[in-house]
Amino acid sequence: MSTQADSASHSEGQQHPIGLYFKVWILLFVLSSMSYAVDYFHFVGYLRWTLILVFMFLKAGLIITVFMHFAWESSTLKLALGLPVIAIIVFIGFMAVEADYTFLSRLTFMSGGT
Amino acid sequence: MTSTPGVNAKNSYWQNLVNDWGADREVFKLSWGKLMMWIFLLSDTFIFSVFLIAYMNVRMSATDSWPLTSEVFALHVGGADIPLLLIAIMTFILITSSGTMAMAVNCAYQRNKAATFKLMIATAILGASFVGMQAFEWSKLILDEGVRPWANPMGAAQFGSAFFMITGFHGVHVSIGVIYLTVVAFKVLRGHYDERGFQIVEITGLYWHFVDLVWVFIFAFFYLW
Numbered sequence: 001m002s003t004q005a006d007s008a009s010h011s012e013g014q015q016h017p018i019g020l021y022f023k024v025w026i027l028l029f030v031l032s033s034m035s036y037a038v039d040y041f042h043f044v045g046y047l048r049w050t051l052i053l054v055f056m057f058l059k060a061g062l063i064i065t066v067f068m069h070f071a072w073e074s075s076t077l078k079l080a081l082g083l084p085v086i087a088i089i090v091f092i093g094f095m096a097v098e099a100d101y102t103f104l105s106r107l108t109f110m111s112g113g114t
Numbered sequence: 115m116t117s118t119p120g121v122n123a124k125n126s127y128w129q130n131l132v133n134d135w136g137a138d139r140e141v142f143k144l145s146w147g148k149l150m151m152w153i154f155l156l157s158d159t160f161i162f163s164v165f166l167i168a169y170m171n172v173r174m175s176a177t178d179s180w181p182l183t184s185e186v187f188a189l190h191v192g193g194a195d196i197p198l199l200l201i202a203i204m205t206f207i208l209i210t211s212s213g214t215m216a217m218a219v220n221c222a223y224q225r226n227k228a229a230t231f232k233l234m235i236a237t238a239i240l241g242a243s244f245v246g247m248q249a250f251e252w253s254k255l256i257l258d259e260g261v262r263p264w265a266n267p268m269g270a271a272q273f274g275s276a277f278f279m280i281t282g283f284h285g286v287h288v289s290i291g292v293i294y295l296t297v298v299a300f301k302v303l304r305g306h307y308d309e310r311g312f313q314i315v316e317i318t319g320l321y322w323h324f325v326d327l328v329w330v331f332i333f334a335f336f337y338l339w
Binding site: 014015018021024028029032035038039040048049052055059060063064069074075076079080081084087091092095096098099100102103106107 | 127128130131134135141142143144149152156159160163164167168170171172173174175176177184197198202205206209212213215216217219220223224316319320323324326327330331333334335337338339
């Protein structure tokens with residue numbers, strides 16, 4: 001394997017040292033094993049949910065920033081792609097409130113039906 | 115006035131932003147192919163988000179207990195049930211394929227066509243084996259355990275519809291990715307991109323990494339939660 005001496009030479013496109021990819025690759029394996037271990041060792045409650053989210057965001061972050069080269073893109077593209085994602089977070093909030101309301105309505109009016 | 119690197123980096127961030135948007139010419143200094151792939155992936159992000167949010171909604175509002183995914187997706191190996199074994203294997207396969215894809219992009223920019231071809235085909239084969247395992251998982255669930263989109267014997271009826279919609283849509287993405295990868299790999303080998311450059315490999319890679327990215331979220335929210 002020939003490794004590029006410099007990290008980002010933008011002559012033709014994104015070029016980064018191959019060692020960086022290997023490090024991220026190994027890290028993704030470790031993180032996946034850890035998230036699987038969360039289930040395997042039967043963690044429950046807030047500990048389980050926190051661990052799942054932490055490992056998920058770490059994995060997603062590594063894939064986006066390094067594998068998809070997002071870290072080296074221009075600030076303009078980062079903003080244009082990052083900003084709309086806020087709408088998803090707002091939508092999650094809306095739907096959580098709505099689901100809560102549906103659940104309570106079902107408990108009140110349907111006596112435990114689906 | 116001491117200029118620390120951090121402050122300079124921050125200035126250039128906003129400076130670049132203002133320059134790009136305010137210069138009365140094209141904002142994104144990317145090739146159209148790469149920009150369009152990013153915008154497609156953003157729209158796809160919204161589609162998968164809506165699926166996962168719908169799943170959250172029905173799971174939160176279900177009054178029946180949600181089936182225990184750890185048991186539903188357990189695999190019987192050597193006389194013991196190992197929870198989520200197949201799903202774990204599928205996760206590792208997708209991550210491996212993401213790694214080979216990243217290597218392929220690297221080789222493509224070094225104009226090493228043979229290595230690029232091999233790595234892209236390896237990625238496609240890993241993707242195809244993922245789809246194969248998913249087909250196995252679906253048939254096991256439908257035939258052996260009687261899970262249907264409208265009902266299942268384990269608990270809340272919404273489980274089936276959420277499962278088939280989310281994993282089905284992701285499986286379709288993987289299948290399309292396998293075809294896309296194979297087509298581009300053969301075009302690389304035949305010298306189709308010798309003159310116009312190998313950015314197509316990076317664009318294909320963006321799509322493939324996105325498929326892996328979506329699986330990270332499905333794995334966390336649907337299988338582990």
